[in-house]
Amino acid sequence: MQPEFIIVGQGICGTWLSYYLQKVNKSFLVIDNNQPNTSSRIAAGIINPVTGRRIVKTWMIDEFIPFIKEAYNKLGSNLGITAISQKNIIDFFPSPFMRESFLKRFAEDSSYLQHPEDDEIFKTHFNYEFGYGEIVPAFTAHLETIL
Numbered sequence: 001m002q003p004e005f006i007i008v009g010q011g012i013c014g015t016w017l018s019y020y021l022q023k024v025n026k027s028f029l030v031i032d033n034n035q036p037n038t039s040s041r042i043a044a045g046i047i048n049p050v051t052g053r054r055i056v057k058t059w060m061i062d063e064f065i066p067f068i069k070e071a072y073n074k075l076g077s078n079l080g081i082t083a084i085s086q087k088n089i090i091d092f093f094p095s096p097f098m099r100e101s102f103l104k105r106f107a108e109d110s111s112y113l114q115h116p117e118d119d120e121i122f123k124t125h126f127n128y129e130f131g132y133g134e135i136v137p138a139f140t141a142h143l144e145t146i147l
Helices: 012-023 061-079 096-108
Strands: 005-008 028-031 084-092 132-141
Touching: 005 012, 012 028, 012 061, 061 084, 061 132, 096 132
Parallel strands: 005 028
Antiparallel strands: 084 132
16 A cells, blocks of 8 residues: 655654644555654753843744644654743843843733742852743753654
8 A cells, every 4th residue: 555645754744744644544655764863863852931142932833832832742652752841041140241131021021920039049050140040831842852
């Protein structure tokens, strides 16, 4: 039997494409070299709702988060694995400028941002002169397990 689709590469895109083709009962063949250092295999899998020096919301993140949570949880359930975990990102400010940028953005729109009440909590473990902020929620896609 000839497959309806041939997917070249079993990276994150090839994985999702094969998953969705399977859901609609389409036949496919995946061809992959299974190399250890491909971009999908070495990617951190971090889904960060804010981006850049200006700490702006990632494009369409409000729509994206519910989708990724549902999609990765369904994929994980299908594979019998944990495909995604929610994490917070601790952003240690490298300069007064970055601290001010964070605080300015926090005052304008605190979506996905938290400013700690106790700025000293990590001082016994880290050296951070200019404080820190938190990005909440962020996610880690467990690509090493998914692929």
